[in-house]
Amino acid sequence: MTTEAKSEKYITTFKQLMEEGRKNGYRLDWLLPRETFGAQINSNAEAGGLLLQDIDRGPFAQIPDWSDNMTGRPRGALVRPNAARVGNYSVRTKADIWLKNASQLYEEAVQRQWSSAVDVPWETMEELPDDIERAECQLATFLTEVEFVAGDVPGKWISETTPDYYEPRMFLISQIMDEARHMDVFRKRAFANGGGLMSQTTNVALSGGAIDSARDFTEMSARLHISGEGLVLSIFRMGERMSYNDAEKAIYRLAASDESRHVAFGVMHLQYLAQTDPQRKEEIHSYLDEIELGLVAGTGGQNPAQRGTPSNAALAILLGGGSDAASIAEGEQIALAVRQRQVKEYVQRVKVAGLGERFENGRANATLAAYVSA
Amino acid sequence: MVQQQSQPNVRRDMDGNPVPELPDLSWMDKTLGWGIKARVEPFGGGMTVDALNVGVYAEVPDHIAFRNRLPRGAYPAPGAGSIGGYYLQDKHEQWADCAGLLYEEGISRRWSTATDVPWETAHDLPGDVELAICQVATELSQHASVETEVVSGWLQNLSPGYHEVKLFLSTATYDAARMFEGYRKRGMLNGGGMMLESPGGMNRTIMETYAGWSQTVLGMWFVRNSLDTTILRYLAVYGPSEADRVLAARLIPDRMRAAAYAADHIRFAISKKPELAIGFQVWLNGVEFSQARDLRDPVLTEALAVIFGGSVAGMDEGMKVVRKMLQDFVKMYLSRCKQANLDRSKSLTSGFQFLLSGMAAPPRPQA
Numbered sequence: 001m002t003t004e005a006k007s008e009k010y011i012t013t014f015k016q017l018m019e020e021g022r023k024n025g026y027r028l029d030w031l032l033p034r035e036t037f038g039a040q041i042n043s044n045a046e047a048g049g050l051l052l053q054d055i056d057r058g059p060f061a062q063i064p065d066w067s068d069n070m071t072g073r074p075r076g077a078l079v080r081p082n083a084a085r086v087g088n089y090s091v092r093t094k095a096d097i098w099l100k101n102a103s104q105l106y107e108e109a110v111q112r113q114w115s116s117a118v119d120v121p122w123e124t125m126e127e128l129p130d131d132i133e134r135a136e137c138q139l140a141t142f143l144t145e146v147e148f149v150a151g152d153v154p155g156k157w158i159s160e161t162t163p164d165y166y167e168p169r170m171f172l173i174s175q176i177m178d179e180a181r182h183m184d185v186f187r188k189r190a191f192a193n194g195g196g197l198m199s200q201t202t203n204v205a206l207s208g209g210a211i212d213s214a215r216d217f218t219e220m221s222a223r224l225h226i227s228g229e230g231l232v233l234s235i236f237r238m239g240e241r242m243s244y245n246d247a248e249k250a251i252y253r254l255a256a257s258d259e260s261r262h263v264a265f266g267v268m269h270l271q272y273l274a275q276t277d278p279q280r281k282e283e284i285h286s287y288l289d290e291i292e293l294g295l296v297a298g299t300g301g302q303n304p305a306q307r308g309t310p311s312n313a314a315l316a317i318l319l320g321g322g323s324d325a326a327s328i329a330e331g332e333q334i335a336l337a338v339r340q341r342q343v344k345e346y347v348q349r350v351k352v353a354g355l356g357e358r359f360e361n362g363r364a365n366a367t368l369a370a371y372v373s374a
Numbered sequence: 375m376v377q378q379q380s381q382p383n384v385r386r387d388m389d390g391n392p393v394p395e396l397p398d399l400s401w402m403d404k405t406l407g408w409g410i411k412a413r414v415e416p417f418g419g420g421m422t423v424d425a426l427n428v429g430v431y432a433e434v435p436d437h438i439a440f441r442n443r444l445p446r447g448a449y450p451a452p453g454a455g456s457i458g459g460y461y462l463q464d465k466h467e468q469w470a471d472c473a474g475l476l477y478e479e480g481i482s483r484r485w486s487t488a489t490d491v492p493w494e495t496a497h498d499l500p501g502d503v504e505l506a507i508c509q510v511a512t513e514l515s516q517h518a519s520v521e522t523e524v525v526s527g528w529l530q531n532l533s534p535g536y537h538e539v540k541l542f543l544s545t546a547t548y549d550a551a552r553m554f555e556g557y558r559k560r561g562m563l564n565g566g567g568m569m570l571e572s573p574g575g576m577n578r579t580i581m582e583t584y585a586g587w588s589q590t591v592l593g594m595w596f597v598r599n600s601l602d603t604t605i606l607r608y609l610a611v612y613g614p615s616e617a618d619r620v621l622a623a624r625l626i627p628d629r630m631r632a633a634a635y636a637a638d639h640i641r642f643a644i645s646k647k648p649e650l651a652i653g654f655q656v657w658l659n660g661v662e663f664s665q666a667r668d669l670r671d672p673v674l675t676e677a678l679a680v681i682f683g684g685s686v687a688g689m690d691e692g693m694k695v696v697r698k699m700l701q702d703f704v705k706m707y708l709s710r711c712k713q714a715n716l717d718r719s720k721s722l723t724s725g726f727q728f729l730l731s732g733m734a735a736p737p738r739p740q741a
């Protein structure tokens with residue numbers, strides 16, 4: 001709830017105050033109320049307290065379509081003409097990074113922070129058969145490696161984005177925090193139960209750079225949030241089936257809840273872009289062409305369920321319950337279902353983002369359809 | 375249905391049933407150390423990241439030879455090359471022994487500006503005090519915003535081989551974000567909003583640290599952080615409402631974690647390469663100059679004087695507190711330098727000597 005801004009008489013009072021202060025030798029030229037002065041916000045503890053999405057009004061709520069903020073000032077702050085131009089922001093066009101609910105996603109992230117030290121019941125772990133433990137540790141090694149991507153790359157884009165678009169920046173900061181925890185929790189898993197780290201995945205090291213290399217935020221977001229994290233989210237959601245104790249279940253459940261926010265950010269941003277800057281849709285479709293190639297041919301390096309990789313073999317062992325041929329065969333059948341689920345969820349995300357026409361006009365990769373109808 | 379690849383020579387069992395091909399399982403032996411069991415900390419500390427540094431994994435090398443995301447201690451994949459970035463490959467460029475601990479502490483002390491500040495206590499303050507708080511909030515919010523940009527921007531340069539540092543810096547970015555939004559919320563609470571942007575000299579100094587991460591740390595967490603922490607300490611006492619005092623008090627431990635990393639890192643860097651201290655001293659001359667120049671602009675100190683003095687009429691009294699606060703700021707800064715084995719007591723630049731003398735920010739003739 002907000003009350004009205006106060007009237008002219010306050011401004012007169014401030015002028016009198018300023019005059020008083022000046023007689024004492026102070027400058028006080030900053031003591032000027034903005035047009036919203038006096039409009040109180042009453043926070044409601046039951047509705048989650050004072051939330052970022054509820055505070056901005058008047059000039060502070062005006063998000064420019066193009067930002068000329070080169071000094072890094074908070075949005076809506078008054079300009080100092082002598083301030084240095086420090087903000088070498090390459091992201092200064094609203095459609096290039098905006099989404100409708102970034103503040104909500106940020107506040108949700110704040111509320112849902114968890115600790116890999118104490119919120120995972122590590123003590124429930126008991127010794128596992130050697131092949132299962134090795135598979136767990138291989139998957140954990142893969143995941144701890146790729147989580148660096150999801151933290152470091154958004155980090156670069158935060159520093160490239162004008163603070164006039166602080167909401168997406170804040171969300172991306174919460175993502176960095178989440179990814180640190182993921183990197184950390186999978187490393188912890190590798191050491192928690194008598195195992196250790198295993199093998200780095202070559203194609204992660206080599207092609208992981210695809211997300212790093214993106215020259216445009218939206219392209220990066222499509223590769224990271226929609227594709228890479230989407231794939232990982234589908235795996236985390238299967239966590240129950242590949243867990244051997246409550247600690248692993250907790251890890252996948254907690255990580256999945258973070259990951260779903262990250263994916264939601266990507267979908268909501270793409271949706272905003274598709275709606276407000278439809279001229280860019282063709283360009284975005286061409287990124288999706290590449291992404292889909294990665295989905296079916298495994299060129300992306302971000303998919304733990306990609307055939308022929310150690311992480312996929314590890315998944316098959318975990319899902320099938322052992323490293324003997326029959327268990328692996330069973331595990332691979334389940335892993336196939338995981339890949340189908342990944343594709344279905346990808347298709348759904350692209351549709352929600354407003355780019356679903358590619359699945360009707362024949363543009364989408366044909367192999368996707370085979371997965372979806374399987 | 376997805377077509378399965380047809381196998382030319384399908385193995386069969388004795389009954390003639392096809393035996394599935396095993397995937398390549400050679401990775402199962404690829405580990406540099408097996409049989410590790412990290413211990414959960416006693417007394418409820420859980421499984422900490424430092425507890426993982428056991429056995430062959432305990433070694434934190436002085437140099438990381440690769441520029442990719444190989445987790446420290448994992449079996450390197452053949453052919454894995456550089457993926458770009460990560461050019462800070464030396465331990466002395468980033469390391470602090472306490473980084474892992476500070477990371478876990480940052481997580482365990484999580485809090486929220488939405489729910490942990492009694493915002494309802496900060497309505498209906500006198501107009502001049504409210505505007506002064508909004509001016510201070512604007513500057514603190516901007517300081518924090520700059521910090522989020524700077525730290526997050528450096529992550530891509532710091533080697534994943536020192537993951538404890540990266541983990542800590544993630545919490546540091548997040549902590550700075552909380553200060554940004556906490557003071558934006560405070561500014562907006564009664565409509566005062568964001569007022570005049572900060573002078574910008576120090577913002578520029580913190581951002582223009584092409585020289586290296588350690589230089590960033592010196593500007594951002596030795597100098598700027600000492601100022602902000604001192605302001606927060608005074609606001610925790612002189613804040614005009616419970617909300618103002620609580621917000622400031624809750625932010626102090628967040629600031630102190632960054633300061634602890636900073637002092638530990640610089641001390642470590644100097645211990646590894648004593649000659650670095652010479653460059654750090656020269657660098658700090660410039661940073662002090664920049665900070666002192668920003669403080670000669672009266673906006674922040676006047677706003678603080680209104681808050682500490684209780685009104686525009688009380689500014690003379692408030693300014694006495696401001697002068698004491700600026701003295702405390704320089705003392706805090708000097709003690710951090712000392713902790714880091716970087717003695718500034720004899721090389722303090724004149725602007726900082728002036729602040730330390732308690733003579734700074736006198737009432738000035740009308741501009």
Ligand SMILES: [Fe+2]
Nearest residue numbers: 147150179182
């Ligand atoms: Fe993640």
Ligand SMILES: [Fe+2]
Nearest residue numbers: 150229259262
């Ligand atoms: Fe993620």
